Amino acid sequence: MSLELNPPGIERLVAAGAGGPLLAGLLWRAPQAGHSRLRALQEARALTTDASHFAQAQAGAHLRYGMYQARAAEETLRLPRSTHSVAACFARLVAAVAPNAALVLSVPAGGQRKEDKYVVVCLDDGVPVVDVLCNEVEARNALGAEARPMWSDNPVAYPNSEAADFAWLAQAADKSTRVLPIPINPWPWVMGLAALALVGGGWSAWHRLQQAAQLRQQAEAARAADPLPRYLQALAQRRPGMASDRAALVSAVARLFEARVWVPGWQLASAECSAVGQSCQLDWVRKGGTYEDLRRALPGARLEVLNAPGGGAPLLDRARMHRSVAVPRIDLIPRDRPLAAAASAFEVFGPQLQVWRTADVVLEFKRAQLWPRLADAPPGFLPAQGVMAGEVEMRNVPGPFILEALRDAPPFISWETVHVDLGDSGDARGALKFMASGVFYVAAR
Numbered sequence: 001m002s003l004e005l006n007p008p009g010i011e012r013l014v015a016a017g018a019g020g021p022l023l024a025g026l027l028w029r030a031p032q033a034g035h036s037r038l039r040a041l042q043e044a045r046a047l048t049t050d051a052s053h054f055a056q057a058q059a060g061a062h063l064r065y066g067m068y069q070a071r072a073a074e075e076t077l078r079l080p081r082s083t084h085s086v087a088a089c090f091a092r093l094v095a096a097v098a099p100n101a102a103l104v105l106s107v108p109a110g111g112q113r114k115e116d117k118y119v120v121v122c123l124d125d126g127v128p129v130v131d132v133l134c135n136e137v138e139a140r141n142a143l144g145a146e147a148r149p150m151w152s153d154n155p156v157a158y159p160n161s162e163a164a165d166f167a168w169l170a171q172a173a174d175k176s177t178r179v180l181p182i183p184i185n186p187w188p189w190v191m192g193l194a195a196l197a198l199v200g201g202g203w204s205a206w207h208r209l210q211q212a213a214q215l216r217q218q219a220e221a222a223r224a225a226d227p228l229p230r231y232l233q234a235l236a237q238r239r240p241g242m243a244s245d246r247a248a249l250v251s252a253v254a255r256l257f258e259a260r261v262w263v264p265g266w267q268l269a270s271a272e273c274s275a276v277g278q279s280c281q282l283d284w285v286r287k288g289g290t291y292e293d294l295r296r297a298l299p300g301a302r303l304e305v306l307n308a309p310g311g312g313a314p315l316l317d318r319a320r321m322h323r324s325v326a327v328p329r330i331d332l333i334p335r336d337r338p339l340a341a342a343a344s345a346f347e348v349f350g351p352q353l354q355v356w357r358t359a360d361v362v363l364e365f366k367r368a369q370l371w372p373r374l375a376d377a378p379p380g381f382l383p384a385q386g387v388m389a390g391e392v393e394m395r396n397v398p399g400p401f402i403l404e405a406l407r408d409a410p411p412f413i414s415w416e417t418v419h420v421d422l423g424d425s426g427d428a429r430g431a432l433k434f435m436a437s438g439v440f441y442v443a444a445r
Helices: 037-047 086-094 134-142 166-170 188-220 228-241 246-258 291-297 342-358 399-408
Strands: 013-017 021-022 027-029 051-061 061-067 103-108 117-125 127-134 150-152 265-275 279-286 302-307 314-324 362-365 367-369 387-398 413-421 433-444
Touching: 013 103, 021 086, 021 166, 021 302, 027 127, 037 342, 051 086, 051 127, 051 302, 061 127, 086 117, 086 127, 086 166, 103 134, 117 134, 127 134, 188 367, 228 362, 228 413, 246 265, 246 279, 265 291, 291 302, 291 314, 342 433, 387 399, 399 433
Parallel strands: 103 150
Antiparallel strands: 013 021, 027 061, 051 061, 103 117, 117 127, 265 279, 265 413, 279 314, 302 314, 362 387, 367 387, 387 433, 413 433
């Protein structure tokens, strides 16, 4: 099942399978232990600065990223969609039984290949360390002197090898072996300068507003009662329920990955978990089924018939199923220390947020206001014991990283809603993008 490409082509595309072409010749990097997957991917990309795509292979605690670097003749060419890594497929097939195995497959000349080539893959501890497309002499050098269990399509050259070919490899191709684009931001310094200017301009504007508010406060002081005791009382009443319990919300969102995307006659369109509503709702599109089909497929969930916007007529082709979840409300202010002010909080967590931004995960903070609000408080009222609250939104989070992103977000954030749209893909575990919204809290001063 060799693959021939019309010139110009990518020589390392060595075979075509039902799930997509197979790519050899990746550079495999091992990230430092203990880093999150987002951080590990960025670390691997930093070691291969001109890489544009990556694949990953994992065996137990061992994780490696295979980086694709376009050669000079390939810089204007794009990898086909659904391209899979030869090394990742091989690791997926044999790592459990032979963690230090090797693979040698022949690739006949044709297309961009002027001579016969050989794909060589070597595993250490179940993950790839060698992944090359080369001639016969280089293939033997790539194998090294270490005795390894062999898989090959050349029993004459490797008499003790297990039979293998590209059709056998293609059976292992799935989402875990796919070669994906690396999310990068080529101008992080521009973003840093823009963020600095935004913070500086906001602080200057805030300072001017404070001065004007203080003047107005002095003029009204004679008739305005002291708002501080009333504010502190309102704060004490609201604090116990100011935030959602993050662990409980993460647990509820984790169950979305277990949700069925098809039931008889229905397809899942979107899902959302709300800490305020204490429920997770799944919106379904009818594909010939009935409401009773949904009730039978999702016992314990409550059916809601949706109405058309602006009218009372029901949407017979859509339905919403509600599942109750328990997300306790908690006090987000630490007992042993006060909240940090905005400048200090973002100084501490700024590096982490920049790493997320480099991975195209957008975290947007809106202007914070005094919390809780007092309707009759004089303008410019900002007590030293006060708390500021603002809306925060996280977008463009890849499906495999949403739980990690929710858990590792700065502790002064209370996530309230997590949402994902499936569209027509019906795939809640693949390359879907999640979004989450909530509230962040900082000290007023």
